Amino acid sequence: MEGLDLLKKDWNRQDKNQKHLSQNEIYPMLHKKSSSIVKTLFYISVAELIFWILINTIPLFTSIEYREKLNMVYGSPFIFTAINILSYGIILLFIYLLFKSHQAISVTDNAKKLMKSILKTRKIIKYYVLYNLTLAFIAMSIGFYFGLTKNPEIASKLYKITNSEKLIMLSIVLISTAIFVFIIWIFYKLIYGLLLKRLNQNYKELKKIEI
Numbered sequence: 128m129e130g131l132d133l134l135k136k137d138w139n140r141q142d143k144n145q146k147h148l149s150q151n152e153i154y155p156m157l158h159k160k161s162s163s164i165v166k167t168l169f170y171i172s173v174a175e176l177i178f179w180i181l182i183n184t185i186p187l188f189t190s191i192e193y194r195e196k197l198n199m200v201y202g203s204p205f206i207f208t209a210i211n212i213l214s215y216g217i218i219l220l221f222i223y224l225l226f227k228s229h230q231a232i233s234v235t236d237n238a239k240k241l242m243k244s245i246l247k248t249r250k251i252i253k254y255y256v257l258y259n260l261t262l263a264f265i266a267m268s269i270g271f272y273f274g275l276t277k278n279p280e281i282a283s284k285l286y287k288i289t290n291s292e293k294l295i296m297l298s299i300v301l302i303s304t305a306i307f308v309f310i311i312w313i314f315y316k317l318i319y320g321l322l323l324k325r326l327n328q329n330y331k332e333l334k335k336i337e338i
Contacts, residue, residue, distance in 0.1 A: 153336060154238060161241065161329045164322050165229040165248055171318060172222050172255070176215065183211060214262060221255040238333050245330045252323055256315045263311050267304040 186193040228248040235241045288296070 153332065157329045157332055158232070158235070158241060161245055161326060162229065162232045164326050164329075165225065165232055168248070168252060168319065168322055169222065169225045169229055171322075172218070172225055176218050176222065179218075180215065217258065218255075221251060221258070224251045225255075238336055242330055242333050245326055245333070249323060249326060249330075252319055256312075256319060259315070260308055260312055264304060264308050267307055268300075271300045271304065 225248070228244060228251060231244045232241060232248070235244055
């Protein structure tokens with residue numbers, strides 16, 4: 128019996144050593160993967176910002192008709208500029224927060240701290256996506272409203288149609304806006320969602336290590 132007890136103790140000791148060894152091996156891998164994912168998210172957000180800036184500025188400087196339509200919708204080019212500065216400022220804030228998250232993950236040498244950094248990064252991305260979807264919905268709604276009311280030709284036609292026709296037009300506008308926002312959501316789901324899923328898997332693995 129004494130020999131059996133000694134053998135059990137030896138097995139338990141081996142299991143603990145093996146578990147400790149596996150933790151030491153797994154943590155650096157999860158740390159490296161998490162840092163790489165956050166870095167990718169950061170680069171994507173920067174690329175997205177550059178893309179939207181180009182989309183908005185190229186027609187502004189190359190098309191007189193585009194500038195005239197903007198003046199008609201917003202009443203003044205300064206209002207349009209102010210809205211863009213505010214929008215890009217908020218996006219830059221998200222990018223800065225992502226950059227700080229990447230730095231925090233890169234220098235973390237503790238599993239609990241790494242888990243907290245991962246949770247923080249997930250929140251930043253979720254708020255970032257929610258902000259962009261909300262902004263897209265508001266921008267589309269405002270664009271349709273001003274496009275229908277400020278354009279003299281369209282506005283004159285609106286006065287002649289019946290209430291039921293106006294209701295149909297409003298439904299088309301809402302459906303079009305919803306489809307546009309849905310397409311953007313799919314884009315974020317495919318790109319950001321996939322990376323967040325991997326980051327979440329890393330979080331679950333780290334939680335197992337802590338347990």
